[in-house]
Amino acid sequence: MLIRLLRTRLTSSRTSVITLVLLQGAQALALLCLPALNAALIDDGVLKGDTRLILTLGGVMVAVTLAQVACAGAAIHLGVRVAARVGRDLRAAVFTRVQGLSGRQLALFGTASLITRTTGDVQQVQQFVLAACTVLVSVPVMCVGAVALALGQDVPLSGALLVMTPVLAGALAVVVRGMRPLFRRMQRRVDAVNTILREQITGLRVIRAFGKDEHERRRFAAASHDLADVAVRAGRLQTLMLPLGTTVVNVFSVAVVWLGASRVGGGAMGAGELIAFLTYLTQIVTAVMSATFVLMTMPRAEVCAERIQEVLGTDPELAPPASPVRTMSRRGQVEVRAATFAYPGATTLALRGADLVARPGETTAVVGSIGSGKSTLLGLVPRLFDVTEGRVLVGGVDVRELDPALLTAAIGLVPQRPYLFSGTVADTLRYGRPQASDEELWRALEVTRSLDFVRSLGQRVSQGGANLSGGQRQRLSIARALVRRPEIYLFDDPFSALDRDRADALGAALAVETEGATVVIVAQRVDAVRDADRVVVLEAGLVVGTGTHAELLRTCPTYQEIALSQETV
Numbered sequence: 292m293l294i295r296l297l298r299t300r301l302t303s304s305r306t307s308v309i310t311l312v313l314l315q316g317a318q319a320l321a322l323l324c325l326p327a328l329n330a331a332l333i334d335d336g337v338l339k340g341d342t343r344l345i346l347t348l349g350g351v352m353v354a355v356t357l358a359q360v361a362c363a364g365a366a367i368h369l370g371v372r373v374a375a376r377v378g379r380d381l382r383a384a385v386f387t388r389v390q391g392l393s394g395r396q397l398a399l400f401g402t403a404s405l406i407t408r409t410t411g412d413v414q415q416v417q418q419f420v421l422a423a424c425t426v427l428v429s430v431p432v433m434c435v436g437a438v439a440l441a442l443g444q445d446v447p448l449s450g451a452l453l454v455m456t457p458v459l460a461g462a463l464a465v466v467v468r469g470m471r472p473l474f475r476r477m478q479r480r481v482d483a484v485n486t487i488l489r490e491q492i493t494g495l496r497v498i499r500a501f502g503k504d505e506h507e508r509r510r511f512a513a514a515s516h517d518l519a520d521v522a523v524r525a526g527r528l529q530t531l532m533l534p535l536g537t538t539v540v541n542v543f544s545v546a547v548v549w550l551g552a553s554r555v556g557g558g559a560m561g562a563g564e565l566i567a568f569l570t571y572l573t574q575i576v577t578a579v580m581s582a583t584f585v586l587m588t589m590p591r592a593e594v595c596a597e598r599i600q601e602v603l604g605t606d607p608e609l610a611p612p613a614s615p616v617r618t619m620s621r622r623g624q625v626e627v628r629a630a631t632f633a634y635p636g637a638t639t640l641a642l643r644g645a646d647l648v649a650r651p652g653e654t655t656a657v658v659g660s661i662g663s664g665k666s667t668l669l670g671l672v673p674r675l676f677d678v679t680e681g682r683v684l685v686g687g688v689d690v691r692e693l694d695p696a697l698l699t700a701a702i703g704l705v706p707q708r709p710y711l712f713s714g715t716v717a718d719t720l721r722y723g724r725p726q727a728s729d730e731e732l733w734r735a736l737e738v739t740r741s742l743d744f745v746r747s748l749g750q751r752v753s754q755g756g757a758n759l760s761g762g763q764r765q766r767l768s769i770a771r772a773l774v775r776r777p778e779i780y781l782f783d784d785p786f787s788a789l790d791r792d793r794a795d796a797l798g799a800a801l802a803v804e805t806e807g808a809t810v811v812i813v814a815q816r817v818d819a820v821r822d823a824d825r826v827v828v829l830e831a832g833l834v835v836g837t838g839t840h841a842e843l844l845r846t847c848p849t850y851q852e853i854a855l856s857q858e859t860v
């Protein structure tokens with residue numbers, strides 16, 4: 292999975308990767324030249340007293356070393372760039388895919404896990420790429436080259452190297468294999484810690500209010516302990532690698548020196564050749580140990596690559612239209628036709644064949660008891676999710692076929708739980724229309740009666756609107772939709788945090804401001820929808836009445852019941 296992921300991501304850096312391979316190969320070859328030169332310098336220069344040869348070979352060795360250092364330096368520099376680019380591209384790809392996923396798909400992964408996958412997991416893959424770029428090419432060249440050159444020095448003694456290399460590689464491979472499941476568990480536990488942390492920071496007020504500090508501390512400590520536990524087990528295996536490698540190497544070094552010394556004594560090989568031979572052995576060991584460090588990052592990177600690929604391989608449920616329609620025959624009109632919708636995993640339908648028509652210049656209200664499907668009905672219009680059966684049309688076009696950009700541009704949504712992004716008040720208001728003028732912003736603030744608190748706010752909104760009261764958040768969220776000046780306004784219970792008088796005043800001001808546009812508003816109070824052109828009454832996902840306030844009071848028992856319960860009759 293890791294290799295597959297990297298193959299697709301590395302294609303854009305092909306030239307850099309090829310240059311890197313060449314640089315790595317060159318620096319490995321340069322390193323391999325040195326022992327042979329050193330052997331000739333000792334056997335033919337030092338032992339025979341040939342000063343000229345010593346100076347010449349010494350000079351060549353210095354030049355080769357400089358070339359090797361230059362190649363290694365350039366390779367590292369390039370490796371850092373390639374790894375950073377892979378990290379950047381992966382993050383962008385995951386982010387883009389996450390943005391296209393439906394609410395259900397996001398819930399399946401979990402917010403905390405998606406954040407870990409976009410940051411921590413990508414970081415692990417990036418680290419592996421960096422390590423691989425700086426080591427992996429030179430290691431095979433070094434091993435094969437050193438064994439080949441050692442064979443040239445002394446064939447019988449090379450047998451030791453031929454046996455040692457696979458023994459060393461095999462022993463390390465066994466350890467690496469054992470680490471994989473541990474790292475998989477480790478990433479899952481990182482997710483668990485992040486989930487708890489996120490929940491606790493978001494729900495801090497509730498935790499304090501319910502005196503659950505100790506309970507939450509224990510919950511976090513347990514998750515953290517689980518993570519530490521698996522990290523220790525993975526760490527134990529990791530630490531095994533170094534002593535394992537050194538033991539194998541030391542055993543073979545002793546064997547080589549013992550055998551080599553008797554061959555030098557018997558005149559079968561020169562002292563310089565034995566020294567060269569030992570250098571080859573050291574080079575092989577250094578190469579294998581460097582590879583080991585890369586291999587240590589590999590199991591974790593592999594698990595992370597799998598998790599990243601899981602996100603990238605998830606096809607968005609809300610598929611974009613194959614051939615998007617770019618013209619609307621009935622601008623501003625919203626039609627919901629026999630819409631049925633079930634939340635995945637839910638045992639009951641949230642909507643059962645619901646109908647609604649909303650036209651420009653009219654206000655269509657949606658009322659119903661708690662959980663009757665009002666927000667779900669509204670969510671179908673901007674395609675927060677698609678109907679299970681039936682159709683939703685905006686401007687006379689099925690929303691599944693309409694160009695998503697046109698659909699978004701037509702709609703101004705005020706969600707039931709408004710979310711505001713951090714930034715200045717002006718940034719917040721311009722979120723849906725960056726080119727809005729200052730006058731338009733002031734006007735929206737005036738209409739929503741937000742001027743007073745905005746002045747005392749010091750112009751800044753914290754993440755999620757945390758420095759605002761519920762009512763202030765609602766007002767800014769309405770102002771944000773007004774600044775957008777859409778054809779269709781979708782208000783989901785926009786006054787729930789306001790008292791009756793303020794809600795009525797704001798409702799009247801909004802009616803003026805949204806004149807000519809299509810307005811669909813979910814409301815709790817029946818007297819707030821008195822003036823609506825049409826009221827749609829929902830009960831358990833079913834439309835049980837459509838008409839004006841007066842008509843429904845006469846004909847719709849559910850509406851009568853709601854009205855009675857609010858004592859407005």
Ligand SMILES: Nc1ncnc2c1ncn2[C@@H]1O[C@H](COP(=O)(O)OP(=O)(O)OP(=O)(O)O)[C@@H](O)[C@H]1O
Nearest residue numbers: 634637641659660661662663664665666667668707
């Ligand atoms: N994400 C979800 N997953 C599963 N079921 C859901 C989800 N969201 C809502 N539901 C269920 O769908 C039904 C309709 O919910 P919806 O939010 O549309 O009701 P509502 O009329 O807007 O309620 P309220 O008046 O409380 O805002 C409810 O029974 C609710 O439990």
